[in-house]
Amino acid sequence: NSSLFAALLLLPVLFESVFSISFFLPVNSRKCLREEIHKDVLVTGEYEISEQANTKTNLKITDSSSHTLYSKEDATKGKFAFTTEDYDMFEVCFESKSPMGTGRVPDQLVNLDMKHGVEAKNYEEIAKVEKLKPLEVELRRLEDLSESIVNDFAYMKKREEEMRDTNESTNTRVLYFSIFSMCCLIGLATWQVFYLRRFFKAKKLIE
Secondary structure: OOOHHHHHHHHHHHHHHHEEEEEEEHHHHHHHHEEEOOOOOOOEEEEEEOOOOOOEEEEEEEEOOOOOOEEEOOOOEEEEEEEEEEEEEEEEEEEEEOOOOOOOOOOEEEEEEEEHHHHHOHHHHHHHOOOOOOHHHHHHHHHHHHHHHHHHHHHHHHHHHHHHHHHHHHHHHHHHHHHHHHHHHHHHHHHHHHHHHHHHHOOOOOO
């Protein structure tokens, strides 16, 4: 039962680490896919784009700062890999260009498979290099997966602390602003009282 529970717990992590999609890309158009990925995570991908006459498709992967992580002009089929330097939003863009014009060329079929974290590592290659037995490879994979889960929980805890600090800071500012506003209202009311008192005295309505 405990092993079944552990397997069910790991399933969401595995699904989140694998991203596969197929879509049609109209000529002279641009489609982008975005995904948030943690820091120091290996990302690998494989793509295939159906070829069309007089059509060139470019592939570009950037981060939120517009730094290019991978770029390929006239892309048809290939692989890419990079390691994230920080937690960020990454964008994968396919852009189709053709002098024929929209509607005169059939849409291109784009297939994209992306993996990151544990699923992106080539454990068969690791086993060959380090001469690991099948059981040792599986233990290494589970160790990496456990580390990934721990990092995810640490990140969520950090975000929760940041949000709590932000809420506390906001509450403190609201409190100070409320006190300041109350002092201003009290000062204004006091000034009005003295002003009206002097006005009525000047008109000799009161002594």
